[in-house]
Amino acid sequence: MEYLIVVAIALVLFLVVHASFDGHLLGKALWILGLAFAARLAVHAVVMRSGVLAYGGDNYVYETKALQIVEYWDRYGFQFVTSEQIPDLYSAALPCNLFALIVYLCGGPASLACTALVAFVACGLVIVMYRFALLLGAGERSAFRLLAVMAFFPALLLHTSDMFKDGFSAFLAVTCLFLAVSNARSISVPKLLLLGPLLWTLWNVRPYMVFMCGLPILFAFTRLQRAQLLCFLAFLIAMLVPVMLSSEVMFEDTPIAEVQEQLERGQSETFRQANAEGGSGVVFQDEGNAWSALPSKLFYTLFSPFPWTEGSTVLQLAKVETLFWYYFLYLAVRGAGLLWRRNPRALLILLLFVVPGTIAYATTMSNIGLIFRQRIPIVMVVSLLSAVAWGAASPDRLTRPPATRAEGPRTRWTRPRPATARGPGVTPQTSQTSQTSCRAVGQPVDGVVARTEP
Template identity: 50%
Template sequence: MEYFIVTLVAVMLVVLVWASFSADAVGRVLPVLMAAFVARLLIHLLLTRSDALGYGGDHLTFEERAAEIVALWELEGVQFVTSEQIPFLFSVALPCNLFAFIMWLCGGEAPFACTAVVAFIASALCIIVYKAAILIGADARAAFRLLVITAFLPSFLLHTSDMYKDGINAFLVLACMYLTLSILHRFAFCKMFLIGLVFLALWHVRLYMVFMCAVPVMFGFLTLNRKFPFARVMVVFAFGVTALLACGGVNEILSGTPLQEQLDFAHARQALDSNSSGGSGVSFDDGGNPWGAIVPKLLYALLSPFLWMDGSLELQLGKIEVAFWYYLLCCAAIGARKLWNVNRIILLLLLLLIVPGFIAYATTMANVGLILRQRMPLVMVTSLISAVAWTRNSGKQDTSKHSSGLKIGYGVSVVLLVG
């Protein structure tokens, strides 16, 4: 049954590509995504499951939690299990239920089939990245280059080659941003409904990302009418909230909310000490204040691992990843200048996720390996701006079949249902 699911998922990937692109584009896109799909399965078999790298244990933890859900289903029937039934599912209920469902279909452990589904979601994310790049002004050639880079980005490749949640989280964040960009081009209530579904899914994958994505989504709604007078007010408000967070001015407002609970946990000294204890750990003289030493923390959150750093094997391999990131950052700086001259609203919308996101991660900075995983969605959103820098003909038409946001939104909903 496990191999049948893997085969079925591979067929679904072919169908998804054919449904999203023209015949000419399929000839270029399908080999890339199929190669990336197979690469993830090989990494799963040769590296992650064999523990050749000795990296991480999240995938094993999620597998154990999924097995407990399957055991609960045998007693109470198949249902979506939340933290109310199993407390340790808080903020990770969706991936664990997804893996549990696959294990339930296979009648036992099914890491290979689960990895195939995660790899399929990663491929769907690459398609969304392509579509989003087209929406913000990139041409088909630049969008395809971005699709290739995204598909084989080292950290993304590794963390979608087993039962990790990072690829699912990145998919949902990019889907949210794509739908918001699509609404700016053509409003449709179904897109708003899909954004609601994405938020609901994010709540059960990485809760704080709901709040991080909410600001650019709100900004997108406010700028549907380009002459709307509160658009600039929204920008000031969003960055004002970031400043208040830095000063601790909204602690009382957030007190008792899930977001504050997440912040308290991330800023807890015990959590920071635990994260910094590994071979990729770093520490800062911040006096116990998460906003202390914010400049060096921000530099680490944005640019680490640095080439001169010593540490674990994973940290050294992370330097390959950061070479891609430096290239994307340089291109993003050029693309931002172009975008500022052409469409400032889109640039500001993307920055409303990127800038507060890196600042928030800087306050919890304690481990280089961890930040490589956490910043993955922010890297991908930044790379959308990079694609603008690679564009030669901004007016060149997309070679995909479904250029409308409604059709790709339907594809997003299908993947969400699978997940």
């Protein structure tokens, strides 16, 4: 049964790719996404579950939670199980319920089939990124190059090759931003209706990311000029900082209170010290204050791991990806300048996700391996700006019009035949002036027709 589910998911991916690409790109897309899907299953079987690479932890936790949900269904019936029924689920209710459904159908543990679902979500993510890059103004060739690179981007590949939830959160966040930019361009009722289920789903994967996406979504519906956009952005930041720093009871029993609780737990000295005990842990001289030493934390959040960093085998392999990440950051700066001239509203929507999210992650920074996973959605969004820069630097051959001949068309002047025979006193009124005054091809002027030959 497990292999049948893998085949069924692969078939659904085949249909999704067929519906997402035109004929001239369909074959390439099928090859790339098919290989990306198969590569994740291979990494799962050969690397993640064989003991070759000592990496993971959350994937085994989510597998255990899925088995607990199946037991709960056997006792109380089929339903969507949340942390109210099983407190240990915390903020991973949706992935665990989906994994539990597959386990229930297979009659036992089915990590390969669950990984096939995660790989399908990862392929859906890169398809959305392709569409997103086109929406931002990248050329078709640049957008497709982005799809090919991100399909095999090491961090995304590794964390979508087992029962992790990072692929779900990245897919939902990028899709919400895609709909926000699309609605900022032209409001569509179906797209508006999609935002509600997506945000609810994201809440059951990573609740704090709902607020990371909520601010750009609200900003997308403003209709302000370029100078007014900057003023409004400053106002939003001024309103956001007190919310992030406040610990008062004004948000008690609200979703904001739950997000604040998550943020405070991640910023707590106990939590950060526990994460710093690992092989890739980092300790900052902040005297227990999460907001102290913020420049250093931001530097580590964006640029680690560094070439001189010691750690596990995975951490050493991550340094290769970090070199690509540096290149993406360089291109993103160029792409941001281009996008600001073309579509400043879209650029600010992306920045409202990237900047607050990066600052929030920096306040919890204590482990390079953990931040390597957490910044995956930020890497995905920044890479969209890189695609815009690619489109500006490279002509798009896939949409380039066919070349025209260098020489101009040859024009031959001919006289139309008269419809009837000439009668006495009827003479053609043709002169050199009337011939040179002919401006439209094929239009008679004083009896003269300009005919164009190829």
